[in-house]
Amino acid sequence: MRNNLIKVTIEDHVAVVKMDNAPVNAYSRDFSDEMIEVFDELNDTPEVRCIVITGREKIFSAGADIKNRQAIGDIKGETYRHLRRTREVSNCIMECGKAVIAAVNGPALGAGMGPIVAADIILASDNAVFGLPEIDIGLMGGARHTMSLFPKSLARRMILTGYRVPAEEAYRRGIIEACVPLENLMDEAMKMARIIASKSPKALSLAKRAINTVENMPLRDGYRFEQNLTVEMTRHADSKEAMRAFIEKRPAVFKDEI
Known part of the structure; x- marks a missing residue:
């Protein structure tokens, strides 16, 4: 594994995948390619029984790299290649044969919601928020993913207004499994991961x-x-x-x- 924009450690049958694309884990071409490679390799690693995905410091992922995205349309065919890469980041997680826990350590916005919806179990820190800013930045997307996880009215509020759901609210509504202080998040995630990793x-x-x-x-x-x-x-x-x-x-x- 490259261990460049995505850092991976493996211990006790648990792989921790940390997104580390400073400053906000935005979806650049290299970031997306490396994420897909990581999950494909972990899917093919026998000693790994559970995967925990999280972000750097106090941010899970801000989604699309808006600065670089403006130049994508200038290259013939690159728009569709970019969209395909973005889809596959979620798909490689959802299709992974290993259990995946999302430890959401901060804001998860736009495409950054993809790994969360694709994961099997979701935990979050109390500073985390879930949102779709596309309506405010000239983009579309994420509605179908969001509607598979959030209740109808709340999902449409997020899509149409850009409302960001605090982790505490997501926990109260039963959307996520836990809302804990940031300093306790990985301990909680690893506790659950080790239970899963003890199984056949x-x-x-x-x-x-x-x-x-x-x-x-x-x-x-x-x-x-x-x-x-x-x-x-x-x-x-x-x-x-x-x-x-x-x-x-x-x-x-x-x-x-x-």
């Missing part, structure tokens, strides 16, 4: 496959799909180990194998 890699992989597949399926079809995954899980060594550990009243010991 095979079970986690199948659970992510189920989550990503059944969300938009009818109940009957979704449950049938999950039952087929259960059959696949019971044929894996981790299933037998989990059952033995339960009977013997001891922690299960899993291998980094899927």
Whole structure:
């Protein structure tokens, strides 16, 4: 991994991905490319069972790099390449076979909301806000992502007015799992990540496959799909180990194998 604009550390089966594109983790071409590379590589790293994504200092991501964006339209075809890169930043997180926790350590705006919506679990510090400033800066986008996470009226308020939702409000509405002081955020995120990382890699992989597949399926079809995954899980060594550990009243010991 480059460890340039995206810093990665791995310990105890947990990868911490820190966006480090000063000053506000804006979506430049290099930033987007490196983010995609990082998640693709972590997805292919057996010892990683959970990923925590966060930002530098007191900012998660301000989204689009407005200064550089003005020059994009001057290069033939670059507008569409830029939009595709931006989409793939969210897609590579959503499609990752590992559990992803977003530890939102400050403002998450515009495209910076993408990793949050794509993550599995969201925690935030009490200085964090969630917003779509596009209406005020001559851009569009982010409505569909926002509407998948925020309630209808609130999402439309964000889109139409640029309202920034404080983390405390997001927690009160049940949109995020925790709102804690900034200095406690990573401790809370790592506590949850270690719980996830203690599970079977095979079970986690199948659970992510189920989550990503059944969300938009009818109940009957979704449950049938999950039952087929259960059959696949019971044929894996981790299933037998989990059952033995339960009977013997001891922690299960899993291998980094899927």
